[in-house]
Amino acid sequence: MGPPGAGKGTQAAVLARDLGLAHLATGDILRNETAAGSPVGLKAKTFMEAGRLVPDDVMTQLVGEYVVKAAKANGFVLDGYPRTLPQADALQALLEGASIVLTAVVNLEVPEEVIVARLANRQTCPKDQRTYHPVNNPPGKPGVCDACGSALVTRNDDSEAVVRNRLRVYRESTAPLVEFYKKQGLLKSVDGLAAIPKIVLAIKGILDEAQTAGPDSGRGTGRGETP
Ligand code: AP5
Numbered sequence: 001m002g003p004p005g006a007g008k009g010t011q012a013a014v015l016a017r018d019l020g021l022a023h024l025a026t027g028d029i030l031r032n033e034t035a036a037g038s039p040v041g042l043k044a045k046t047f048m049e050a051g052r053l054v055p056d057d058v059m060t061q062l063v064g065e066y067v068v069k070a071a072k073a074n075g076f077v078l079d080g081y082p083r084t085l086p087q088a089d090a091l092q093a094l095l096e097g098a099s100i101v102l103t104a105v106v107n108l109e110v111p112e113e114v115i116v117a118r119l120a121n122r123q124t125c126p127k128d129q130r131t132y133h134p135v136n137n138p139p140g141k142p143g144v145c146d147a148c149g150s151a152l153v154t155r156n157d158d159s160e161a162v163v164r165n166r167l168r169v170y171r172e173s174t175a176p177l178v179e180f181y182k183k184q185g186l187l188k189s190v191d192g193l194a195a196i197p198k199i200v201l202a203i204k205g206i207l208d209e210a211q212t213a214g215p216d217s218g219r220g221t222g223r224g225e226t227p
């Protein structure tokens with residue numbers, strides 16, 4: 001979890017690579033659906049361009065399909081979902097249905113003024129959705145994705161006006177989840193202002209601890225594996 005630009009995608013991509021997990025990023029999935037012109041992509045497009053949340057029922061159906069597939073494989077990092085209290089309830093039901101116990105929710109903390117500057121300079125690969133920053137996380141060759149060689153672009157929801165709206169939506173709809181997961185003893189907050197490799201280490205430490213403590217340490221049902 002974390003506000004727009006907190007570094008969710010940056011961190012999730014590294015964790016997925018290092019731990020051999022699928023990276024389920026709802027924003028990336030929606031952008032791919034939009035580019036493909038699918039019905040769900042077309043429905044999501046106007047919400048995303050305005051920095052508003054795509055309706056809960058659409059998101060839950062979409063995530064459900066991916067969670068079921070990923071649960072059968074090696075596990076997954078979930079990035080950008082849940083973002084509302086109804087989505088958190090839906091996720092719990094989905095995980096229970098797949099016999100997966102939630103033992104940690106990682107929350108990246110970054111102040112709003114830093115976010116606006118970060119996103120104004122973000123560069124994104126339109127093909128594999130990797131994100132870069134000219135100073136904080138530069139690609140090897142300026143303007144080109146390290147992984148696939150595509151020309152990097154600016155996401156069309158990274159204009160200052162849309163970023164400010166995304167931050168407002170985060171405060172109103174998503175920030176309450178911090179308290180929701182804190183009350184369940186699942187929330188693990190991390191300083192999102194630290195250097196990228198330092199945050200990676202902190203999150204890996206949290207995941208190791210959660211795994212060692214086992215599923216009964218959270219609000220788990222005692223069934224299945226730690227996601
Ligand atoms: P989504 O794509 O998830 O956007 P977001 O939450 O706004 O988050 P971002 O992807 O912008 O930021 P990030 O935290 O991944 O940061 P990043 O790692 O790129 O969602 C887009 C839209 O889809 C939503 O607005 C909504 O419409 C819809 N949507 C998605 N999920 C939904 C849901 N569940 N329900 C309803 N609607 C949904 O990093 C940002 C920049 O900072 C990069 O340039 C990076 O290089 C740099 N950076 C990263 N870490 C650091 C660091 N530690 N120090 C310095 N720079 C850093």
Ligand code: MG
Pocket residue numbers: 008009010025027
């Ligand atoms: Mg992202």
